[in-house]
Amino acid sequence: MNCVPHRLPASRANGGRGHLALFLLALYLVTVAFIVLWPSPVDQQAHGTIARILARLQLLGAPNWIDYNLVEASANVSMFVPIGLLAGVQLREGLRWLALPGAFAVSFLIELCQDTFLPGRFGTMQDVLANTHGAAIGLVILYAVLEYRRARKTAPSGIP
Numbered sequence: 001m002n003c004v005p006h007r008l009p010a011s012r013a014n015g016g017r018g019h020l021a022l023f024l025l026a027l028y029l030v031t032v033a034f035i036v037l038w039p040s041p042v043d044q045q046a047h048g049t050i051a052r053i054l055a056r057l058q059l060l061g062a063p064n065w066i067d068y069n070l071v072e073a074s075a076n077v078s079m080f081v082p083i084g085l086l087a088g089v090q091l092r093e094g095l096r097w098l099a100l101p102g103a104f105a106v107s108f109l110i111e112l113c114q115d116t117f118l119p120g121r122f123g124t125m126q127d128v129l130a131n132t133h134g135a136a137i138g139l140v141i142l143y144a145v146l147e148y149r150r151a152r153k154t155a156p157s158g159i160p
Contacts, residue, residue: 018090025086029106032079036110040120043072076130077137080107084138096139103135104128 035042043050051068058064080103087099110131111123 021086021089025083025090028082028086032083035079037113037118039118043075073126073130076127077134080131080134081138081141084135085142086138087135088139088142096142099139100132100136104132107131 047068050071054062054067054071057066083103083106084099087102088096091098107128111125111128113123114121115123
């Protein structure tokens with residue numbers, strides 16, 4: 001007789017979402033790698049169009065601080081939101097916070113590669129911080145969703 005309790009594989013215990021999240025994370029990381037390790041900035045051709053749109057918005061009353069630097073920083077933040085969320089899904093409950101130093105390390109390596117190996121690109125600490133903030137936002141979204149689901153499970157019946 002086997003005295004070891006039977007445990008479901010992780011993929012069955014959470015409805016198979018672990019494999020899907022891992023696949024999406026890997027796919028997203030490959031996509032990000034293509035974007036950040038491309039020999040020239042991916043926004044190079046769109047720079048003029050973005051600058052014209054921002055100038056027009058400022059003529060219509062948008063504040064001057066809404067500029068190309070803000071758009072670029074916002075793009076860096078947005079790019080890492082899914083990484084924080086999907087990496088958090090892959091980590092156990094007590095270890096989810098590790099998504100942040102992981103995102104910092106990945107971003108730092110990206111910027112180092114851009115600065116060292118891609119003459120048309122340059123790495124900045126500002127991008128590392130923006131990317132890490134994006135991962136933090138993704139992780140906060142994950143915690144909010146998990147807390148919402150936990151609260152719904154424990155709510156007395158009859159209360160939405």
